[in-house]
Amino acid sequence: MTPKMLLLPILLPAVLAVVLLLLPRALRLLRDILAVAGAGALLYYAFVFFSVKDLRLAVPWLGMGIDFDLRLYHFSSFILLALAGFLLLITIYTTVRMKDAPRGREFMAYVFLTAAFANGAALANNFVPLLFFWEGLLVTLYGMITIGGRPTSGRTAVKALLISGFCDFCMILGIGLLWSVAGTSTMSDISVEPTGLAAVAFVLMMIGAAGKAGAMPFHTWIPDAAVDAPVTFMAFLPAAFEKLLGIYLLARISLDFFKIRPGSGLSLLLMIVGAVTIVLAVLMALVQKDLKRLLSYHAVSQVGYMILGIGTAIPVGIAGGIFHMINHAMYKSGLFLSAGSVEHRTGTTELKKLGGLGREMPLTALGFTVCALAISGVWPLNGFVSKEMVFHGAVETGSTIFAIAAWVGAIFTFASFLKAGHSVFFGERSKEVPAVKESQPAIVLPILVLAGLCVLFGVYNKLPLTLFIQPILQGRGEAGAHVDFTAHALAVFNPVALISIGCLVLAFLLHAYGFRKGGRKAYLASEPIHNLPGMHQAYDLAEKRVFDPYDQGLKVIRGLSLGLFKGIDRPIDFFFEKIVTFTGAKFTGILKKAHNGHYANYLAWCLAGLIILAGLIGLLAQ
Amino acid sequence: MNVETTVLLTILVPILGSFAVPLFGLAAKRARSAWAVLVSGLTAVLPLTLLPFALQGGEQVIRKPLVQGFDFILVVDPLAVFMAAVSSFIGFLIVVYSLGYIRHEENQNEYYLMVLLFIGSMMGLVFSGNLIFIYLFWEIIAIACWRLIGFYREPAHVRKADKAFLLTFFGAVVMLLGFVQIYGVTNTFDITAMRGTLVPGTAVLLILFGLFSKSATVPLHTWLPDAGVAPTTVTALLHAAVLVKIGVYAFARLFIYTFRLPDGWREALPIIVMISSLVAAGAAAVETDFKRILAYSTVSQIGYIFLGFSMMNAAGVSGSVLFILMHGLAKAGLFLCAGIVIHAVHTKDIREMGGLIKTMPVTAVAFLVCSFSVIGIPPFGGFFSKFLVILGTVQGGRPWVAAMALFTAVLTMYYLFKVFSMVFLGEAKHPAPEGTKSMVYVVAALAVLSLAAGLFISYPMKLANIATTQMSWWLR
Secondary structure, X not given: OXXXXXXXXXXXXXXXXXXXXXXXXXXXXXXXXXXXXXXXXXXXXXXXXXXXXXXXXXXXXXXXXXXXXXXXXHHHHHHHHHHHHHHHHHHHHHHHHOOOOOOXXXXXXXXXXXXXXXXXXXXXXXXXXXXXXXHHHHHHHHHHHHOOOOOOHHHHHHHXXXXXXXXXXXXXXXXXXXXXXHOOOEHHHOOEOOOOHHHHHHHHHXXXXXXXXXOOOOOOHHHHHHHHOOHHHHHHHHXXXXXXXXXXXXXXXXXXXXXXXXXXXXXHHHHHHHHHHHHHHHHHHHOOOEHHHHHHHHHHHHHHHHHHXXXXXXXXXXXXXXXXXHHHHHHHHHHHHHHHHHHHHHOOOEHHHOOXXXXXXXXXXXXXXXXXXXXXXXXXXXXXXXXXXXXXXXHHHOOHHXXXXXXXXXXXHHHHHHHHHHHHOOOOOOOXXXXXXXXXXXXXXXXXXXXXXXXXXXHOOHHHHHHHHHHHHOOOOOOOOOOOXXXXXXXXXXXXXXXXXXXXHHHHHHHHHHHHHOOOOHHHOOHHHHOXXXXXXXXXXXXXXOOOHHHXXXXXXXXXXXXXXXXXXXXXXXXXXXXXXXXXXXXXHHHHHHOOOOHHHHHHHHHHHHHHHHHXXXXXXX | OOHHHHHHHHHHHHHHHHHHHHHHHHHOHHHHHHHHHHHHHHHHHHHHHOHHHHHOOXXXXXXXXXXXXXXXXXXXXXXXXXXXXXXHHHHHHHHHHHHHHOOOOOOHHHHHHHHHHHHHHHHHHHHEOEHHHHHHHHHHHHHHHHHHHOOOOOHHHHHHHHHHHHHHHHHHHHHHHHHXXXXXXXXXXXXXXXXXXXXXXXXXXXXXXXXXXXOOOOOOOOHHHHHHHOOHHHHHHHHHHOHHHHHHHHHHHHHHHHOEOOHHHHHHHHHHHHHHXXXXXXXXXXXXXXXXXXXXXXXXXXXXXXXHHHHOOHHHHHHHHHHHHHHHHHHHXXXXXXXXXXXXXXXXXXXXXXXXOOXXXXXXXXXXXXXXXXXXXXOOOHHHHHHXXXXXXXXXXXXXXXXXXXXXXXXXXXXXXXXHHHHHOOOXXXXXXXXXXXXXXXXXXXXXXXXXXXXXOHHHHHHHHHHHHHHOHHHO
């Protein structure tokens, strides 16, 4: 295994992307085979890399100490493995789901291009290659959303681009500052105290990482994209890839580049961002009427748990946050793919129109149910384990308010998934959609694989924890301390776990109450909360996008632009166009009048000139 | 062929070649077009042969003694070779594009004559090592530019051409005053003889007035959007290859290679240019005329180039050198795409366009690629130049200016994607086919080059780094 091999996870998908884009439509079968085989090869190499774990490639690139520096170590090899796994599942799914979609070929190419950039970002060990790959994702993000093909797709794509671009630019500034403070751009050499300018750098880089992961307030494009972009895209980027990368970088920032300590201001800031994201996003998710939009708000809400976990700066919390990242990617991807399967057969994801599909689509229903229970944190699935770790971390910081926020999130998460699952797969068969069949194997298989992994990572959590998570934290904290979180992973009889289970029971009761109140219609189960005094008004304002920083930001941008244009640019032009020409015309007008062709006039000028000259000569002579 | 002959040919071929255009025009239209392409092609190739010399960090000064104090001096160094190669190459692409674009217009003799003269005087300016010759070539460019902006001969257009000419001419005369003041200090116009001189603040002000008027920096910028009445090829030439790049090039040549700037100016300059950049970006976000938007975008991007140079550290200066290349490629691409669109739909108002991606896929993709590059998104070339400029600004201890630059980048993203959405997406209002092959190939080539410049960044970067170390003697 030579260091040059590290280029493979970047170049192989990039080359494949170009090939896939160029293959004519008639060779679709070849295209699909190539894509699946390529993704399979990448997964194989990801396993190989995971076993190697230690490899570095650094070649001179831009000069000034900027090398093209890639580094494989346990954390990046874990991310690489996760990325490759999702790539394979999404590719299989795409071969069927995007078969007849216009620009389906393009979509596949973007998937592989995204994989190339994501792998590069995970491997980068210098800030410049990191930014190169990280920001490159903007291109595929824009392209993939426009493939949605709805009239508003273009608008949503620009929204996603502007928000993500803003976050990335913040990160550039943060990296610049950190670079000045640390004196190097090699990531593995950086470890600074977050004070003064470095604290600013931390916040800016955090915006970049959390923004990529979709934390509030940089999340608002995700629910829009849920409607406007292909559902495969949702399962691919916002659910899986962006979470993996964003949280990976956030963990690197707060573990490696900056020494964040429990109880410090920056730790508190992270926890606040996490807690607010959990609660507000889940409240939005609860009242959604469309399955895809509901899922997308959960994709935001769950990021809160990861950020909260990492923000605690306590080993069990950090480990929980990172473990939650991989768990979330699995069940959220599985949920979006299930939604896609439903949409594939019924043509809709509106909760109102669906119902009782469980009998016709048993496998999709099974996958959805497992993933939904996992995201809700039901024992013994993976979501339970990672959430418990985050709860423990939050409780250990001593600021119980954050643990309470996390528990509130858990209540409404379960409530909204009871509502969603109940509306789509259980209850009465709706009459609005005709009889359907289960989706093709290529669609069902990825869902079931993900659901199976959710069970595996929960029941046998020792595997991911010892294999992936614990090595990341090894050697941190007190020297020589043994890192082991497997001991109480599935333990039920402790106060934290009991409260969590109580939350789930509460959620069930809430759902049952809403279901009966809403005339036994599951999609109305959230109405009692929706209609609470105060809540209703807040929801209405949210519907009007009053809280959307993008819409407000655009207003600011438009106002500012108009101000600059009308206040500075136009007055300057007015000066040149009117004032300069006017004075010019006046001046030449005076000269013109002086030249009126009268002999006497010219003679007078000459005399006056002579007198002045004589006077001057006289003055000089003195 | 040695360096001296190559440089002399680079300057003389286009200038003398331009005057032969009417002769070929007398013979046949095709002969004239072929001649123009040949001359500009040769001008593009000649500086490329100097690249090995430049990559070794070579520097050569050529002197042809003339009247006392007015020697014809040429400085051949990596910066000059870089600039000449970029300008002449983009100029060549624009000439090829012109074949399709202006084939139905009158006065083509004059058009090609002026375009070649334009490129030729640019070459002269780039290599000049004497302030007076810099001024001379500067004014020849202004004259060529004046004729070209008023190419369509409509009274309103001629007025805009006059505006451009008067403003830049006024700026140049003020700059000449600055040169005279410097002569008062140094007793020479030879820039190689006065390297390292600390120039008086007033001379800097006078010279900057000239540079800012030519490089369209607020508050001397409004002639540039107005110059959009010219044929699109000319606008592209003005923005990407020749005209506005003169100001930034002269800044690098005078204030980095030659003089030392007084500290006050080093403090003030980054703020002045970033305000210019922000104002122009704001104006671009408001405008609805396709070419005016792109023109304001140029004003905005020029601010970045000045910013990088004014930081005077390795990252900033090499970023700005690189920026000249990346912006040249991408902005030429954007204007030529706009040209294809305007040619086809017969309006410049983006509100009356829409859905053109269906009928013009190549143009649309090229526009998108060039937009990404101008905004500074990888893997396109513009990313590296903008990143390095911003990095240089942060390293120079001006994080607030860097934040402003990044905010301007967000604005850039906003208005360029507004344009893209309005012109190419949505419902089709005037479905129209793409232009002639030569036009489409050229925009595709520019888009591919913008991408290649990013993917193979280490090659242009190497030259930019060498140019930086060569000219910023105090960094060594």
